[in-house]
Amino acid sequence: MTQFDFGVFAGGLSEPETFTTHRARAWERYSDAPFPTKKSEEWRYTDISKVDFDTFVAVTPTEALDANLPADVQEVLDQSGERSGIVVQRDGRVAHIELDPKLAAAGVVLCSLQQAAASHAELLERALFAVTPTAAEEKLWTLHLALLTGGYLLYVPKGVELSAPIHSFRTISGPGVLTATHSLVYAETGSKAAVIDEFLSPDLDGEALSLHGATIHGDANAKIEYVALQRYGRGVKHFSTQYIAAQRDAQLVTFNVALGGDVSRSEVNSRLLGPGSNSEMLALWFGDSKQHFDHQTLQHHAAPSARSDLLFKGALTDNASSVFRGVIRVDVGAQLTDAYQTNRNLLLSKGSHATALPNLEIKADDVRCSHGATIGQVDDDQMFYLLSRGLTRQQAERLLVFGFFDEVLGRMPMEGVRERVRHAIEEKIGL
């Protein structure tokens, strides 16, 4: 960023000193780290060498924000069911937060990360700043930390349950913008949290960059549902890195849905840290035109008797492309691990292309692990059956995609969450 002066940027932020220190350290690491290239296994299929990071302008925090809900956010809220709270971030800055007063009274905290740095310094230290990104993610992870202007903390204390999701929105208003945001979800022992992170923007006549990080932490016996619903307009390049930690008997479900943007990459790292913990990892994507989706996953079993189950499904048409690279890693001591990984791809056009790279790194000997990946086309018999009922080829394809996705949607426990995602997919598929 040639025109960008980090010192001036950081100096303009009013935030606790610990935050400033971590920010500066992240900037240093970012400056030292090389840009990912196609030479690395993790970035072989997604070329970001043409992304000119210098041309993007990190949002500055000086101007006042309109606290009213943007029209596109209001539209989604009108269509959605019950919720426990709302977070709106506009161009990377928190503009609006509200939380069900009953939950606030029960000790639930929903606030900006800047506020959290003052009120929950220890928690941020432990759950966010202690994260060590993989070498492949170092560059973008540290950039997102250094430029972090937006982001929220959802903290659910021991035994408290959210019956409806927190609905969070990130909007991008125009080309040239770089947003850096983070979602920190911390569910204490026996609590229950649910979050929808929705990313949206109009179609842009230039490029914008969205850097996103998420740390999802479930203490013993906690239940978390986390959804990242990416439906940016064209022009946006989105990079999300997610670290999920499950302590003893925690039940975590994460669901990445990629529908929008030009390039959308999500790295989802799940760490099973306690016996009996369970991480359900789900994803869906539907790509058209020249959209490119990249999903990198890690199911890291560090504790025995834990379970992880990954189901990622993508459908592509036109000249869209996708890559899935998944690793199951089982540490020496993680006996009685159950780990499953499935990636299925449906190609609707000759010009579309999917790559699937499943990997196992298993160091324990008493485990049940399986992985499988398929890349296929629409079944001829199903197609003729639908045509014979008067559906056009396109309608038939779209209906089959919807059927293909249903298995994943069905695994989301919370009805309202499921319906929101279903609606967004319907809108994208155009059924």
Next chain:
Amino acid sequence: MAQPLLVIRDLHAKVEDDDIDILKGVDLVVEPGNVHALMGPNGSGKSTLAKVIAGHPGYEVTSGEVLFQGENLLEMEADERSRAGVFLAFQYPAEIPGVTIANFLRTAVNARAGKGEETDVFAFQATLAEKMALLKMDDSFATRYVNDGFSGGEKKRNEVLQMAVLEPALAVMDETDSGLDIDALQIVSHGVNTLTKADKDLGVLLITHYKRILNYVKPDFVHVMMNGRIVESGGTELADKLEAQGYDWLQEAAAGV
């Protein structure tokens, strides 16, 4: 006299990648409101005829013509034929996991309505409920995935339900009775009779291997297909004769050019 519903003239057709015709000169006329039974031994070309009428891409017409309400059916794609009013009840309906019958049928109904004319969800649900009541089907059926894990009888009932909702002018029923026990056969036959009663102009081409279904669905005409051609036509007495004597007595007619 009204225009015939379906006119088939000297139709020859083959499997796409094959050289030999399976249909070797089929002639058939179906008038509105008539039920035609098409019988014949295995491999005589009955199912091929059904698929050719529906526009299956695996078959190629080598000569002859098929007119539906005066229009050249062979120039239309499978989906256009359906929207024009041709319905094929499949012998082996495809299973489509993840897509409910209600969602599937609503999409099919909207495909007929065209852009901007789509039926709203509630109006469609009312229509579907009405048709299911007509066929004495349980409401929960519509929420199941299309044919996914269905028994043979359920699959055939689902075909009849689709026929009821899509209201075709011509229904080609390809061995709808095969593999059904007597209870399922009666239910499906009741469905077909209900629909022909509700729509006096509905033409049916009922393809079957056995006379059994004709005890429940009364045809106006019976035809026998052998070796790719219709070799004998008559009334219900023809079905009785086939039941009693089999197909051997027709071998000569079938062999003749």
